[in-house]
Amino acid sequence: MSLEGKVAVVTGASRGIGAEIAQQLAAQGASVACLATSANNAQGTVDKIVADGGNAAAYGCSVGEAESVEETFKQINADLGVPYCLVNNAGVTRDQLLIRMSEEDFDQVVQVNLKGAWLCAKAAARPMMKAREGRIINLTSVNGLHGAAGQTNYASSKAGVVGLTKSLAKELGARGITCNAIAPGFIQTDMTKDLDSGMKETVEGQTPIGRLGTPGDIAPAVVFLASLEAGFITGQVLTVDGGLYM
Amino acid sequence: MSDTTNKVQAIIADKLGVDVEEVVAGATFEALGADSLDMVEVTMELEQEFSISVSDEEAGAVKSVQDVFDIVAAKV
Numbered sequence: 206m207s208l209e210g211k212v213a214v215v216t217g218a219s220r221g222i223g224a225e226i227a228q229q230l231a232a233q234g235a236s237v238a239c240l241a242t243s244a245n246n247a248q249g250t251v252d253k254i255v256a257d258g259g260n261a262a263a264y265g266c267s268v269g270e271a272e273s274v275e276e277t278f279k280q281i282n283a284d285l286g287v288p289y290c291l292v293n294n295a296g297v298t299r300d301q302l303l304i305r306m307s308e309e310d311f312d313q314v315v316q317v318n319l320k321g322a323w324l325c326a327k328a329a330a331r332p333m334m335k336a337r338e339g340r341i342i343n344l345t346s347v348n349g350l351h352g353a354a355g356q357t358n359y360a361s362s363k364a365g366v367v368g369l370t371k372s373l374a375k376e377l378g379a380r381g382i383t384c385n386a387i388a389p390g391f392i393q394t395d396m397t398k399d400l401d402s403g404m405k406e407t408v409e410g411q412t413p414i415g416r417l418g419t420p421g422d423i424a425p426a427v428v429f430l431a432s433l434e435a436g437f438i439t440g441q442v443l444t445v446d447g448g449l450y451m
Numbered sequence: 452m453s454d455t456t457n458k459v460q461a462i463i464a465d466k467l468g469v470d471v472e473e474v475v476a477g478a479t480f481e482a483l484g485a486d487s488l489d490m491v492e493v494t495m496e497l498e499q500e501f502s503i504s505v506s507d508e509e510a511g512a513v514k515s516v517q518d519v520f521d522i523v524a525a526k527v
Contacts, residue, residue, distance in 0.1 A: 334492065379486060 206432035209234035212285045213431065214278075216268050216325060217295030219246040221394035222344065224253075225420035226292055226427045231259035233428060235290065238281045240266045260285075268295045268321030278328040287332040290340040290431045293322035293366070298396060300355045311358040318362035319369065326373055330382070339382035340431045343370050344423075347390045347446050363388075367442055374440030383439035385430045390446020392418040414447035422447075455501075459523055462500060463516065466493045476517040483516075493519070501527050 213230045217223035218239035231237045231254040239254075239261055241247035247263035254261040262284055266277040281288060296318045299310035322343050333339030348356055349363025366386060373384040391397065391408045409417055426445050429435055444450060464471040467483050474483070480490065494510045497503065497519070503526040513519055 334488070376488070379488060 206428065206434060207234050208290070208428075208431065211235045211289040212238065212281070212287060213290040213292065214238045214240065214281060214288045214325070214329065215292045215294055216240045216266070216321065218250050220250075221396060222389065222392060222420045222423050223292075223294040224250045225424040226294060227261065228254055228257070228259075229424040229428050230290070230292075230431060231261055232257065233432075234259075235431075236260040236262075236285045238262055238264055238285055238288070240264045240268070240277065240295070242267065268293075268325055269316035271324055274321075274324040274328050278325075282332065287336055288329050289333070289336070289338065290342070291325055291329040291333075292427055292431075293325055293341070293343045295321055296344065296346075296359075296362075296396075298356070298359050300359065302355055303357050306358065311361075314358040315362045315365070318359070319365040322366055322369055326369070326384075330373075330377060333382050334377065334380045337381045338433075338436075339377070339380070340435075341370075341373055341377075341382065341384040342427050342430050343384070343386045345370070345386045345388045345442060347388050347444060347450050350388055350442070350444070351450055370442065371440045378439055381436070383430070383436060385438060385440065386442045387423060387426050387430070388442050388444040388446070389423050390418055390444070390449045392420065392423060394420060408449065412447040412449045416447065418445070418447055455523060455527060456520060458500060459497065459519055460516075462496045463493055463519065466496060474516055476520060477515060479515045480513065497523060503527060 213235040215223055215227040218227040219241035227237045227239050227250050239247040239250045244263040244265040251261040251263045264277050267273040297314055299314050326341055343366045345366040346363040348360045352360050370384050370386040423445055426443055460471050460474040463474045467485050467489055469483055494505050498505055509522055
């Protein structure tokens with residue numbers, strides 16, 4: 206499943222799932238644009254890729270802001286070339302029960318998780334259409350499919366990502382561009398590190414595979430969907446959660 | 452044949468992947484095999500090339516190559 210000579214863009218590539226995705230795409234030969242809120246934050250991922258003999262560059266980008274996204278993609282085009290693959294991974298949480306959640310907490314999460322994916326897809330779609338090939342992979346979440354108390358903002362944004370994924374699949378399919386979503390379950394990253402251990406044990410107990418996930422469990426699914434061989438798979442949501450939800 | 456007409460024909464031919472000889476005034480986009488995405492691409496390319504603005508209504512009413520010639524001629 207070689208991605209030799211292809212350019213991949215990964216948002217939220219500074220750590221966690223995004224960093225792992227960037228590294229595994231680079232390991233397949235892709236030149237990877239690693240996006241984070243500041244180029245400095247993504248540099249660590251770039252350094253690891255380069256140390257392993259891969260090609261990558263760091264970019265600072267606020268994915269929820271149109272101007273920043275347009276500017277970043279222009280720069281990527283100039284530096285690395287036309288993107289073949291876009292991984293919309295950047296995401297934030299501001300968990301709170303509805304009656305205590307501020308409007309700002311809602312807006313901010315939707316802006317990054319949903320609007321950010323939309324803006325990046327918009328920036329990547331035209332060159333992909335021209336090239337008559339492309340892969341857009343959006344990170345949603347099992348909580349976007351099943352809901353979660355305390356995550357009305359996050360779950361809504363992630364459910365929105367599913368609608369975005371399927372609509373893009375229909376709009377862009379005729380141009381050889383596929384669009385799919387990955388729905389991770391409970392993955393051990395900085396985003397989930399503050400959840401209490403009792404909850405983690407409960408989740409572990411309910412997961413058929415019997416453990417929590419790692420970024421290394423998610424990235425191979427992205428690499429597969431990014432491959433040329435996956436060109437007949439589009440509009441799908443692939444849950445990667447150890448069987449927690451079936 | 453004006454320079455503008457030639458440019459419009461070249462853009463349409465490029466976006467639809469057809470020979471420029473096929474892009475005659477009387478040809479319909481349906482006959483040229485264009486889908487809705489092609490039409491958006493043609494419109495956006497024309498807007499960029501001629502620094503004009505084409506409304507969704509105008510673009511939606513386009514049936515033939517002549518319709519595009521008329522829109523561009525009225526704006527440049």
